Structures are given as C-alpha cells and as structure tokens.
Amino acid sequence: MEIVLLVYFAVVGVVIGSFLNVCIYRIPKEENIAYPPSHCGNCGKRLKVFDLVPVFSWLFLKGKCRYCRSKISPRYAIVELLTGLTFALLYNKFGLSVDLLASAFLMSILIAVFFIDIDHKIIPDELVVTGLAAGAIIIIYNIFFPMQIYRGGQWWDPIVGMIVGSGTLLVIGLIGMIIYKTDEAMGGGDIKIFAPIGIFLGWKMTLLALLLSVVLAGLISFILIILKVKDRRSTIPFGPFIVMGTFITYLYGWDILEFYISTLVLRG
Numbered sequence: 001m002e003i004v005l006l007v008y009f010a011v012v013g014v015v016i017g018s019f020l021n022v023c024i025y026r027i028p029k030e031e032n033i034a035y036p037p038s039h040c041g042n043c044g045k046r047l048k049v050f051d052l053v054p055v056f057s058w059l060f061l062k063g064k065c066r067y068c069r070s071k072i073s074p075r076y077a078i079v080e081l082l083t084g085l086t087f088a089l090l091y092n093k094f095g096l097s098v099d100l101l102a103s104a105f106l107m108s109i110l111i112a113v114f115f116i117d118i119d120h121k122i123i124p125d126e127l128v129v130t131g132l133a134a135g136a137i138i139i140i141y142n143i144f145f146p147m148q149i150y151r152g153g154q155w156w157d158p159i160v161g162m163i164v165g166s167g168t169l170l171v172i173g174l175i176g177m178i179i180y181k182t183d184e185a186m187g188g189g190d191i192k193i194f195a196p197i198g199i200f201l202g203w204k205m206t207l208l209a210l211l212l213s214v215v216l217a218g219l220i221s222f223i224l225i226i227l228k229v230k231d232r233r234s235t236i237p238f239g240p241f242i243v244m245g246t247f248i249t250y251l252y253g254w255d256i257l258e259f260y261i262s263t264l265v266l267r268g
C-alpha cells in the first residue's frame with residue numbers, strides 16, 4: 001500500500017508540475033494562468049490533450065512541437081519530474097497527513113519561485129500572497145490539530161516564524177544597504193517569501209532554513225565563480241537557495257537540529 005501511495009503522489013506531483021510550468025511562464029508576464037489554453041510558444045497552435053501528457057508527450061515528440069517542429073525546452077519535463085520527486089519525498093517523510101498537503105503546497109509555490117527567480121530575478125507577489133492565504137488556514141488548523149512540523153510547539157509558533165523569517169532578512173537587507181550604500185542588497189521578494197515559509201515551518205525550522213539558504217548561496221556561488229560560470233560581480237538570485245534550504249529543512253530539519261544540540265551544545 002505504501003508503494004502504491006508513493007507512486008500516486010509522484011504522479012500527482014508530475015501533474016502539478018505541468019501546471020507550475022504554466023505559472024512559471026505566465027505569471028512574470030502578468031498573463032492569466034487559466035486562459036488562453038496551452039499553446040505552442042512558437043506557432044501559437046492550441047495544444048491537444050495528447051500533447052499535454054506530462055513528460056511523455058515531450059519524450060514522444062522528441063522535444064519538438066507536433067505542428068511546427070520548433071524545439072520545446074527540456075525544462076518543461078524537468079520541472080514536472082522535479083515536482084513528482086518532491087511530492088514522493090514529502091510523502092515518504094510525512095505519510096498521509098495534513099503536513100503532506102501543507103508541505104506539498106508550499107513546495108509547489110517554491111518550485112515556481114525557483115525558476116521565475118532564475119529567469120527574471122523577481123519573486124512575484126502573487127506567489128507570496130497565495131502562500132500567505134494558505135498560511136492563514138494553517139495557523140487556525142494548527143490551533144485545534146497540532147501539526148508534525150511544529151513538534152509540539154506553541155500555537156503561535158507559525159506566527160513567530162513569519163516575523164522571524166521576514167524580519168531577519170529585512171535586518172540583513174538594511175545593514176547591507178548601509179554598508180554598501182545601495183538599495184539592492186537584499187531583494188524585497190526574498191524578504192516577502194520568507195513570510196509564508198515562516199508560517200509553514202514554525203520559527204525554529206525557519207531559522208534553520210534561513211541558515212541553510214545562506215550557506216548554500218555562499219557555497220554554490222563560490223563553486224560557480226571557480227568554474228567561471230559566473231564572475232565576481234554578477235548577481236546570483238537568492239530565491240533558488242531559499243527554495244533548496246526550505247526543502248532540506250522539510251526533510252531533515254529536526255534531525256539536523258537534534259544532532260546539533262546533542263553533539264555541540266551538550267558536549268560543549
């Protein structure tokens with residue numbers, strides 16, 4: 001039964017990933033995500049049901065439009081597979097629970113954030129607001145039915161998470177502005193997206209996600225500069241690191257915190 005559900009949630013993830021492709025493409029252009037229906041970006045031909053089967057259509061058509069033969073980016077299939085994998089791992093972590101629903105919802109928003117921030121260096125307010133709306137429901141639900149992610153914390157844990165998450169980045173941003181005398185030290189989108197993340201994770205896990213995001217950003221930027229993919233002066237968006245930090249926190253956050261407390265704090 002476990003394996004059936006695992007495959008089921010992977011497939012659900014792939015289908016949601018297909019919808020995220022539409023969001024990633026249209027939201028930054030301020031286009032409606034429901035209308036017009038999917039069409040080829042090159043010839044404009046409206047796609048039929050059999051052109052829209054996630055992953056398989058792309059493989060079957062060998063990455064080309066059925067009508068004009070123009071190349072379709074493999075990224076569409078990658079986003080779908082990545083979302084499927086994300087959902088499967090979250091099911092493996094949380095089982096059949098409200099935590100699974102909540103984490104899958106947040107990660108769906110964040111997968112869109114990941115690619116939109118890479119493409120356009122922005123995090124759209126629509127995604128932040130969607131996260132906050134779901135976050136409000138979670139805050140209320142958690143008062144009556146405590147969720148796994150907060151590990152028996154207080155009912156206000158998610159609210160403090162929101163303040164701590166966005167607040168910390170806001171302070172870092174302000175300090176950066178003063179030191180570097182620029183107004184672009186920390187993107188406003190990064191500060192805003194940590195509000196819903198803070199609610200979904202609670203304050204302890206939010207602090208860990210922040211730390212992981214910063215460490216990952218430093219490490220990966222360093223590697224990209226060494227490999228000469230980026231140079232020292234190019235700006236690398238922070239959003240993708242926030243997304244990775246949050247996902248690692250979902251999967252291993254409490255294990256990391258407990259390991260830290262047991263090995264470093266107690267022995268020190």
Ligand SMILES: [Zn+2]
Pocket residue numbers: 040041042043044045065066067068069070
């Ligand atoms: Zn076409």
